Amino acid sequence: MMTIGIDIGGTNIKYGLVDDAGHVSHRGNLVTADYHTIPGLVSDLHNRLADVLAAFPVRGIGIGAPNANYHTGNIEHAANLQWTGIVPVAQPFSETFGVPCALTNDANAAALGEMKFGMARGMNDFIVITLGTGVGSGIVSNGQLVAGHDGFAGELGHCVIIRGGRLHHRTGLRGTLESYASATGVVETAREMMENDHAGSGLRSVPLSELTSRKIFEAAQRGDKLATEVFKFTGQVLGEALAIFVHFSSPEAIIFFGGLAHAGDLLMKPVREAMEANLLQNFKGKVKLLQSSLPEADAAILGAASLV
Amino acid sequence: MMTIGIDIGGTNIKYGLVDDAGHVSHRGNLVTADYHTIPGLVSDLHNRLADVLAAFPVRGIGIGAPNANYHTGNIEHAANLQWTGIVPVAQPFSETFGVPCALTNDANAAALGEMKFGMARGMNDFIVITLGTGVGSGIVSNGQLVAGHDGFAGELGHCVIIRGGRLHHRTGLRGTLESYASATGVVETAREMMENDHAGSGLRSVPLSELTSRKIFEAAQRGDKLATEVFKFTGQVLGEALAIFVHFSSPEAIIFFGGLAHAGDLLMKPVREAMEANLLQNFKGKVKLLQSSLPEADAAILGAASLV
Numbered sequence: 001m002m003t004i005g006i007d008i009g010g011t012n013i014k015y016g017l018v019d020d021a022g023h024v025s026h027r028g029n030l031v032t033a034d035y036h037t038i039p040g041l042v043s044d045l046h047n048r049l050a051d052v053l054a055a056f057p058v059r060g061i062g063i064g065a066p067n068a069n070y071h072t073g074n075i076e077h078a079a080n081l082q083w084t085g086i087v088p089v090a091q092p093f094s095e096t097f098g099v100p101c102a103l104t105n106d107a108n109a110a111a112l113g114e115m116k117f118g119m120a121r122g123m124n125d126f127i128v129i130t131l132g133t134g135v136g137s138g139i140v141s142n143g144q145l146v147a148g149h150d151g152f153a154g155e156l157g158h159c160v161i162i163r164g165g166r167l168h169h170r171t172g173l174r175g176t177l178e179s180y181a182s183a184t185g186v187v188e189t190a191r192e193m194m195e196n197d198h199a200g201s202g203l204r205s206v207p208l209s210e211l212t213s214r215k216i217f218e219a220a221q222r223g224d225k226l227a228t229e230v231f232k233f234t235g236q237v238l239g240e241a242l243a244i245f246v247h248f249s250s251p252e253a254i255i256f257f258g259g260l261a262h263a264g265d266l267l268m269k270p271v272r273e274a275m276e277a278n279l280l281q282n283f284k285g286k287v288k289l290l291q292s293s294l295p296e297a298d299a300a301i302l303g304a305a306s307l308v
Numbered sequence: 309m310m311t312i313g314i315d316i317g318g319t320n321i322k323y324g325l326v327d328d329a330g331h332v333s334h335r336g337n338l339v340t341a342d343y344h345t346i347p348g349l350v351s352d353l354h355n356r357l358a359d360v361l362a363a364f365p366v367r368g369i370g371i372g373a374p375n376a377n378y379h380t381g382n383i384e385h386a387a388n389l390q391w392t393g394i395v396p397v398a399q400p401f402s403e404t405f406g407v408p409c410a411l412t413n414d415a416n417a418a419a420l421g422e423m424k425f426g427m428a429r430g431m432n433d434f435i436v437i438t439l440g441t442g443v444g445s446g447i448v449s450n451g452q453l454v455a456g457h458d459g460f461a462g463e464l465g466h467c468v469i470i471r472g473g474r475l476h477h478r479t480g481l482r483g484t485l486e487s488y489a490s491a492t493g494v495v496e497t498a499r500e501m502m503e504n505d506h507a508g509s510g511l512r513s514v515p516l517s518e519l520t521s522r523k524i525f526e527a528a529q530r531g532d533k534l535a536t537e538v539f540k541f542t543g544q545v546l547g548e549a550l551a552i553f554v555h556f557s558s559p560e561a562i563i564f565f566g567g568l569a570h571a572g573d574l575l576m577k578p579v580r581e582a583m584e585a586n587l588l589q590n591f592k593g594k595v596k597l598l599q600s601s602l603p604e605a606d607a608a609i610l611g612a613a614s615l616v
Contacts, residue, residue: 146454156555173588248454280481
């Protein structure tokens with residue numbers, strides 16, 4: 001049987017039909033800003049999928065979206081979406097399509113995708129960390145998503161790792177994981193290091209406004225010392241954070257997804273060292289650090305579909 | 309039906325019969341050092357309980373013990389017990405008594421006790437933190453104990469909260485929660501403050517070797533400024549740690565158990581302030597901080613019995 005997977009982002013809404021082996025077909029893409037209300041989106045999608053729904057039995061709809069509440073099926077106060085306040089989503093989808101609908105945030109969906117189709121197959125206890133513009137997380141314990149009392153658990157990017165550290169502008173918190181271990185954080189670290197350290201670096205020829213984590217990564221690959229230090233520091237902060245998470249839920253693996261996850265050993269070597277150095281003896285050498293194997297283009301749709 | 313609850317500690321082994329309402333009867337106490345092997349303990353306990361077992365139907369045995377592995381039923385490498393290496397416990401109990409036996413560490417048992425008989429009745433997502441000589445924790449998510457991949461999850465006392473902070477001698481880790489928010493940590497903080505701050509304090513008349521967290525608490529209650537600062541700092545570190553834990557599992561409540569939990573507002577006011585200051589907007593004002601209501605003398609037995 002097939003499942004509809006929908007990934008609602010600030011810019012695009014991607015959808016597709018997912019079979020039990022994790023193959024995505026009948027993909028489509030909508031522009032988020034075109035839809036002023038959820039019922040408008042639901043009815044448009046239902047029309048677009050009419051032929052598909054007639055041809056295939058569908059067991060349900062899974063949706064990944066920012067600020068999605070797993071318990072209520074609503075999107076609640078999402079800063080990056082035009083739907084303000086608390087917006088019912090699962091209910092209108094379920095009513096119009098006549099099948100169950102569940103939603104959760106994108107990082108939780110990623111975790112379920114890894115469990116059903118990716119690196120976490122057969123695992124009951126693991127954490128997925130998305131290292132992109134921000135740092136997201138999805139946690140599975142006892143084979144179940146850790147959703148928390150209010151449906152909003154798994155905000156590991158907002159844990160303070162360095163007391164009184166760098167200000168994270170959107171949240172007002174200081175020293176959170178996201179302010180260091182995101183693409184944005186990597187650029188900020190490079191900027192700080194260039195300010196405080198007067199050693200030469202190829203990065204100095206890049207205008208600050210054009211500095212990206214990719215350019216820093218490429219410089220580090222060419223052996224640029226400062227760029228290498230940036231990844232070393234980033235990895236250290238991330239590794240210290242992971243040690244905390246391991247003491248919490250003792251996962252079999254931590255799986256990385258997103259742009260920075262491709263930095264390989266440049267990031268992962270310091271991550272592992274810092275994590276191991278901050279673990280109780282009991283946990284040392286036990287936790288696998290893995291990179292997601294899901295195809296980047298389909299991961300969000302696969303994850304959303306895994307909800308059902 | 310009744311359950312046997314057993315609490316294995318470094319000094320004493322306490323046991324009792326627990327009914328469905330959480331009343332403990334037929335209590336007993338053994339000296340841990342008297343038992344060189346688990347089978348010896350099992351057979352002695354079976355003899356002592358022979359009359360009880362003949363009179364009451366018993367559904368199972370629950371055991372709380374240090375370094376207990378929930379998944380395997382073994383005690384593994386417990387530093388404070390004379391049984392070295394990996395020692396089967398659930399199996400010999402189960403075989404001799406003819407009923408199921410489960411074991412977990414004392415803080416996990418406390419969490420299950422709170423869920424069945426205490427402040428967490430009706431809750432599916434909460435954390436119990438024991439503030440004693442050390443800092444222990446038991447985490448419940450989706451109504452289930454977070455045991456982790458290896459059965460050893462929930463070591464929140466060993467999370468690093470202050471990078472490069474105070475050395476925790478037993479583990480070799482620096483800046484962990486336990487090195488600040490335990491009875492031992494409170495004494496250490498007072499010692500440091502007296503060394504670095506030359507203000508007068510009633511605590512200065514107490515010989516350092518006789519300084520206890522209780523004496524510091526009593527001084528604070530009398531209005532001693534330095535003693536009050538000790539609790540303020542302790543609460544701040546604990547509150548910062550709680551914010552991390554809330555971002556992880558979004559619990560409905562955090563329940564405190566053990567000696568320091570009785571310090572009341574002196575500790576809890578700074579705890580709440582620091583926690584709230586370090587939370588995402590989404591979580592602010594939502595998490596209940598509660599004190600355990602289980603009778604101190606029975607809590608460990610009740611918790612252990614709740615395992616079955």
